[in-house]
Amino acid sequence: MELRESLVHLSDNYIEQKEEIFTGNVLANHLRKVIPSLVASLLGAQDRYYVKGSAGQSNWANIPWIAIMDLTITKSPQNGFYLVYLLREDGKGLYLSLNQGVTDLKKKYGRSVSRALEISGSDFREQLKYSKNGLIEGPIDLAASQKGSLGNLYEHGAIYSLYYESGNFPDNETLENDLEEFITLYLQLVLNLSVGSSGQAEDDEMGLSIEDGTKLRQHKRVERNQALSKKVKKVQGFTCKACGFDFEKKYGEVGKGFIEAHHLTPVSEIKGRKVGLDPVKDFAVLCSNCHRMIHKTEFVDKVEEFRTSYIVS
CATH class of the missing domain: 3.30.920.90 (Metal Transport, Frataxin; Chain A)
Structure with a gap:
C-alpha cells in the first residue's frame, strides 16, 4: 500500500x-x-x-x-x-x-x-x-x-x-x-537549537564555522539525550570502555550509575538524520576524562585504538 x-x-x-x-x-x-x-x-x-x-x-x-x-x-x-x-x-x-x-x-x-x-x-x-x-x-x-x-x-x-x-x-x-x-x-x-540552555556557544564551539558548529551541536544533542543515554548505560554498563574506571568503586554510593554515553559518529561525518542511535553499535560508555579527550583525537569512533594509543602503555 x-x-x-x-x-x-x-x-x-x-x-x-x-x-x-x-x-x-x-x-x-x-x-x-x-x-x-x-x-x-x-x-x-x-x-x-x-x-x-x-x-x-x-x-x-x-x-x-x-x-x-x-x-x-x-x-x-x-x-x-x-x-x-x-x-x-x-x-x-x-x-x-x-x-x-x-x-x-x-x-x-x-x-x-x-x-x-x-x-x-x-x-x-x-x-x-x-x-x-x-x-x-x-x-x-x-x-x-x-x-x-x-x-x-x-x-x-x-x-x-x-x-x-x-x-x-x-x-x-x-x-x-x-x-x-x-x-x-x-x-x-x-x-x-543550541545545546546550552543559555543559547550561547559552548567552549568547544568557539571559532567553528556555522556548518561545523551545527554538526557539533547535533553530536552533543544526541549524547545528552537522557532517554538515549539511559538506554546506552543499561546495555553497556558503567565501566569506562577506554580506561576501565568505575565511579562506584572509587567513590562508593555517590558514584553509582555514573558514566557518560559517547556517540561514535565523528562530528565531521554527521549528515542529518543518518546519525545512528543504536545503543550497542553507535555508542560507548566513557568516563568524563576519556570522553573529553577522545574528541581531541582522530579516534572518536575507535575507542579501542584510543585506548591503545593514549592509555595502555
Whole structure:
C-alpha cells in the first residue's frame, strides 16, 4: 500500500467508522500500525524517528493523528515539536504539519496556552524562513468543536503546514516529496537549537564555522539525550570502555550509575538524520576524562585504538 492510498483510506472512512465499536476496529488498527509502518519505511533511518498513530485511547479521538518524532527532541507528542498528519474533525481534509507538543505547555500556561503556542510558532518560523506553494504559516483549521481541546490546541501549535482536501489528494509522488521536505525542515529546526540552555556557544564551539558548529551541536544533542543515554548505560554498563574506571568503586554510593554515553559518529561525518542511535553499535560508555579527550583525537569512533594509543602503555 502506498502513502496516498493509506491516507485516503483514513480520510474517506474515519467519520463513518467513528459510529462503530472502537475496540478491535480495522481502521483504528490501520491508523495505529499500517500508516506508521509505511511512513517509517519512507524515512530510511528508522532508529532516528519514532512514528506513532492514534485513533484515541479507549474511545474514538475527534482528530486522529500520525506523529513523526525525532528521538533527540521528544518521544511523545505531549512535548517538544514534531511532524504530524492531522485529520480534520469533520473529515474534510488532512494536514501535514510541523507542530508543537501542547500538553506540557497547557500545564504551564493554562488559559494562555494558545497565545504561547502561536508566539513560539512564530519564533520557529523566523529561524526557518521556509516558503513553498500552498504552505500555511501558523494556525490551521481542524474544525475543532471544543475550545481548549487538544484538537483546538493543535490548531494554534502549527508552525508550517500543508493541506490536502479529502477527495482531491495529490498523487503519491507529491505526498512523499512533501513528507521529505518537511522532514528536512524538521531536522533544520532540530539543528538550529543550541545545546546550552543559555543559547550561547559552548567552549568547544568557539571559532567553528556555522556548518561545523551545527554538526557539533547535533553530536552533543544526541549524547545528552537522557532517554538515549539511559538506554546506552543499561546495555553497556558503567565501566569506562577506554580506561576501565568505575565511579562506584572509587567513590562508593555517590558514584553509582555514573558514566557518560559517547556517540561514535565523528562530528565531521554527521549528515542529518543518518546519525545512528543504536545503543550497542553507535555508542560507548566513557568516563568524563576519556570522553573529553577522545574528541581531541582522530579516534572518536575507535575507542579501542584510543585506548591503545593514549592509555595502555
